[in-house]
Amino acid sequence: MFRLPIYVLLSLSIAFGGGTWASIRILKATSGFGAITVGPWQAFPELQTADADPYARAHRADDGRLLFGRAEGLVFTAARDSDGRALSALCSYRLDGQTPPARFWTLRVTNRAGTPVAPQPTTPRSLQSWRLLQDNDGTFHATIGGRPHPGNWISMTGGGDVKFVLTLLDTPTAASVSLGEVHLPDITREACDDA
Template structure:
């Protein structure tokens, strides 16, 4: 009986430590294969058939669908250009250009992956085919609860904000020089009180 209890205890300890160490390894390896361009972070090879096992495990855990190498690349921003965390109640300006792409989309999410509800009567995302641009093809997008003239992505509520910039059908997705890309900056313009 004592031997059975010791074996059961050893198996329980091994399974617990094994599960904990696997979870820790997946969470600590979040930066494996990632590329940072200003405040934007991407894992260009996460959707590749030969992606590293940690990227596959992270995608399986989160349940996120990712773009394949030939489809495009997804950048996420959780901070602005100064390194401050993005907040739903704050107003930001995204200004600059993107690498060549057939189309891109900009979508605000919560940290758990839910689309942030826009203000009444406003779309929850923007796409490049309906943006107003400057003569040099650059653009400026206002993001936040307060209305902006021109391009505006309305958000509502309070709490953290994650911006997802997806470039579809772009040569940048297959490029080994993803880190040398130029992406728009994210500048804090102010936060509402309350």
């Protein structure tokens, strides 16, 4: 007598639970379409525009973060080094190269969820364009890791996988469709504490 309602209730709970789980998993798996990839760096310039795809809009609604419009800036993230290995907080990395022209830019380290990685006390947690040591040709060299280095250095502690986040503000790159001229720094793994 109660067998049919129990089967219906079980079927509905599996359907709704499975659908919700699948939707959340798909949203976490992709940030949308239309990615710009330059070496290990990736950006989504359409994320805040009216042309954004449904996945990007869902990410924007789920994250609750304020994103940049096309004319305001562009955020590049790197989850792997230039050789394709996942970035880890247990390793130190060297960045060499240039950034696209921008009025201001910052470089910081986050975990995979986007939360900033806590540095050691009284050590630099990010780099910015106004306090950067550069060569005469505009290139720069920076080290990201747990041990202090001379020059440009970002402190990174803890464990687990990390991302490097390069935020360009007021840059013509955001509106550019020609990506052949975009140059971003190479990421080279130097040493790891667990090896």
